[in-house]
Amino acid sequence: MKEWNRAQFEREIQGDKPVLVDFWAPWCGHCRRIAPALESIEAEMGQSCILAKLNIDAEPEIARQENITVLPTLILYRAGQRLGSITAPDAKAKIEDFLRQALGR
């Protein structure tokens, strides 16, 4: 998965294609645990959704701006709008269900 900085984040979430951002930190154990699931979802979704990671330790202002209080938090954006979010999912299926609902599929 791609790792974004602030500039990339602010540019990329403006696009027409949905973007799922994984807010994580190097010290977050649960963040590592969802990584295999996210990689497999990225492969399954192909071109229909962009997945990227954002390290909140490297970009604390974005974490504040997006009100991240739990790690990992996954937020789905499209055209600059927040479509929904999910925190600390404990199953790959929970992320898939969230995406299905948020994208209305």
Place this chain on the structure above:
Amino acid sequence: MATIYDMAVIGGGPGGYSAALYAVRAGLRVVVLEKLCPGGQMALTSQVDNYPGFDQGIDGFTLGENMRRGAERFGAETVLAEVLRCDLTAVPKRIETSGGTFFAKTLVYAAGAVPRELGVPGEAAFAAKGVHYCASCDGMFYKGKDVMVVGGGNSAVEDALVLSRIADRVTLIHRRDTLRAEKISVKALESQKNVDFCWNSNVTALRSMENRVAVALQNGITGEETERITDGVFVSIGRKPATELVKGQLMLDPAGYLPADESTRTQIPGVFAVGDVRTKAVRQIVTAAADGAAAAHFAQEYLAGKD
């Protein structure tokens, strides 16, 4: 025609992957169904020092990945999917998951355990926003803040120690007046200047108060009710077995575990209970791995018609 595996393993922790490793090495076709990532509860442990063979210790996530790769080297398959239903008496056994339906001649149930909740009003509303179940995961959000830890066992004391290095003030709330945890950790915790103890206290409710958490407490001896305000509550009152899926099909002990002896055989032929889900005295990575080896052995016997 769907694939019929010789063995389906539910849960990719140390028990599940040990069963898979032994089974594939014996020539069985095995699929491991894991809902999130290899390693199970172990994957949340930053340092494992009590699994032999790692003289410097190893982090649990890496150990889980290594176990997966070790089993896959001999042909085990891993599917990241959540099991929704399973029919243990069907022939072959049928497992419905978020990633499709799987069939197998034997089933190793190694779903592990999950943190026990307080079960008080308000808890769910705070889930992961003020109430946490993993100090090493979420502790960093409380840098310089006030937190409470609920519990009195090893994990509660460990959590309080972790938090004492991050938070400004830590209060350990325990329903008794002594801790069950090992003496060495209790001593370490008592020597921390920013840690207080609140004895004989039961948490009865949680409510939100100006972005903080109000914790209602009742003294177990006097019955006196008080309320304390904190920034975050870390619940560390043990674990419960993930046996909901097989409830009604397999017998459960009063605590919800699956009674099976060292052979890991359950009362349904070809179904094995491995790791933390099994009724046993010691729940450790190494005992879960041992269960996996036993399950693979008795699964082969079952498949050979000797069971």
